[in-house]
Structure formats: C-alpha cells, structure tokens
Amino acid sequence: MTGRRPPTAVSPSRRRVLASAGALASAGLAGCLGSGVDAEPAEPIALTDGQTCDVCGMTIADHFGPAGQIFYADDKPDGRDGPAWFDSVVELLSYAAKRDARGWTTRGTFVTDYSSVDYDLVDRSRSTYISTHVAAAAFADATNCFYVVDSDIRGAMGEDYVPFSEYEEAMTFADEHDGTVRQWEHLADR
Structure with a gap:
C-alpha cells in the first residue's frame, strides 16, 4: 500500500488552483469592503452536551459512527x-446540499477523524458498528479527509462514510472492511 496516493492529493487540478485563488481574492475583497461575513476561521467544538442531530434529532454522543x-x-x-x-456524514452532506442551494456560505465543516482516535468496532445485531468520538480534538477539516465508503461498517444511520485524515489508514480500513476510499469532493457523486 505504500506509495498509493489519490490522483488529486499529489497534483491539484488547474481548475482547483484557479478556484482557490479566486476564493482567496474574493475573501480578501470582502474583508476590505466590510461585508459583515465573519472572517474568523471556524474551530470544531465538542458535541458532549447532549446536542442532537439537526437532521434526525438523535443525541449525537449516544450513537455509533462519525x-x-x-x-x-x-x-x-x-x-x-x-x-x-x-450524527452521520451522510446526514451532514444532505443538510449541506440543501443549505448550499439556499446560498448559505460555509465557514468550516468538520467530521470525526478516525486517524486521530482509538476507535472500537462493536458487533451488534449481525452488523459491525464503529464507535463515536465527539471531543473537539476528534474532529478534522472534512475537506481534507479520505472517506471509506461502501464498507461493512455501520454508523448511527446505517451505512456511513468513515473519515480518516491519513490516506494510508483509510486504505487499510477499506481493505479490511470491503470498502473503497473517496475524497470529499467525490462524496456527492454517490
């Protein structure tokens, strides 16, 4: 597995570089014009105080998965x-797509980073679930993670995308659990 890298991780496309440059220029101009958009970078928070999922209403810390x-x-x-x-990456993506369609501007998106935690796999009712981790330090920038999809591992809402900040760890997990690895920008293609 050493040396295997996703194509876009090695060399960003010209379109991506131009889009990033445009976004940076727009952000700089917006700051100069005083647009009112909060320019402070977002930082993940702990979800340990009984927060419930904004899609399904389940208490996040009480359920399996990212x-x-x-x-x-x-x-x-x-x-x-x-x-x-x-309480799941699948629900996060669904929610984000609806807000994007309304023109909401995202400051930051974070997901559980299974490269940064000691996770457990639990067998229950003929399925294997991955533990949840909701401390602030357990989260990573969602756009920089690699996601194991179509695996035999379940989260709060059943099939989910399991994020890792380390590509090799995602590949190992995918090999062990019959999944494939995708990057953030390809999750919407599913």
Whole structure:
C-alpha cells in the first residue's frame, strides 16, 4: 500500500488552483469592503452536551459512527449560534446540499477523524458498528479527509462514510472492511 496516493492529493487540478485563488481574492475583497461575513476561521467544538442531530434529532454522543458539524458565515442553523450538528456524514452532506442551494456560505465543516482516535468496532445485531468520538480534538477539516465508503461498517444511520485524515489508514480500513476510499469532493457523486 505504500506509495498509493489519490490522483488529486499529489497534483491539484488547474481548475482547483484557479478556484482557490479566486476564493482567496474574493475573501480578501470582502474583508476590505466590510461585508459583515465573519472572517474568523471556524474551530470544531465538542458535541458532549447532549446536542442532537439537526437532521434526525438523535443525541449525537449516544450513537455509533462519525459525527460532524458545519459552521456558516451569516446563517444560523435552527436560529442558534454555532454550528449545525450531525450524527452521520451522510446526514451532514444532505443538510449541506440543501443549505448550499439556499446560498448559505460555509465557514468550516468538520467530521470525526478516525486517524486521530482509538476507535472500537462493536458487533451488534449481525452488523459491525464503529464507535463515536465527539471531543473537539476528534474532529478534522472534512475537506481534507479520505472517506471509506461502501464498507461493512455501520454508523448511527446505517451505512456511513468513515473519515480518516491519513490516506494510508483509510486504505487499510477499506481493505479490511470491503470498502473503497473517496475524497470529499467525490462524496456527492454517490
């Protein structure tokens, strides 16, 4: 497995470089013009205080699988300050797509990073589930993670995407659990 890298991790496409440069220029201009958009970078928070998923309403810390959170620039999920909360990456993506369609601006998206935690696999009712981790330090930037998809491992809502910040760890997990590895930008293609 050593030496296997996803094509876009080695060399970003010209389109991606141009889009990033454009986004940086727009952000700089917005700061100069005083757009009112919060320019502070988002930092993940702990989801240990009984937060419930903004899609299904389940208490996040009480269920298996990866958790997530999305911070928005001007809009507030359900009228509250802070991020939207999720008990699965699948639900996070569904929520994000609906907000993107409404024109909401994302400041940061974070998911459980299984490269940074000691996770457990639990067999229950003929399925294997991965443990949840909701401390602030357990989260990583979702756009920089590699996701194991179509594996035999389950999360809170059944089949889920298991994120790793380390590509080799994602590949090993995928090999052991009959999955494949995808990058963030390819999850919507599923």
